[in-house]
Amino acid sequence: MRPCDLEKIREIVFHDLPPGQAEHALVLLEGLEGLVATVGSDGSRLLVRYHICEYTLEGLETALASQGFHLDNSLMSKLKRALAYFSESVQRRNVAADEPDIKSQQAFMKVYENHLHGDCDDTPEEWRGYK
Secondary structure (H helix, E strand, O other): OOOOOOOOOOEEOOOOOOHHHHHHHHHHHOOOOOOOEEEOOOOOEEEEEEEOOOOOOHHHHHHHHHOOOOOOOOOOHHHHHHHHHHHHHHHHHHHHHHHHOOHHHHHHHHHHHOEEEEEEOOOOOHHHHOO
């Protein structure tokens, strides 16, 4: 997986009422490190850029909703949102699966060292040099 696949640019679409939600959300999100946000051309959407190891669209939208922001609930917005949530969660799980588990590797090495694995030669020492 290329590193740029983990960098996302998403749209957070707000409901038309109350007006000015995108600008207020921008002020709230500007303080987050590793997140770049800009207001869309129509004023009711926020364009956010982030790395999915740090943020997810679901996390951002849940945080905004808990602060009283109203997201657009049209069918198209819900479908886009669900697809983004799913794809990001799969990517985050895949990234976590790619990380080596050092502890389990060390445990395997210990078991291998103490286990009879057929690599020992039962030939007596004096016969090994016999030709």
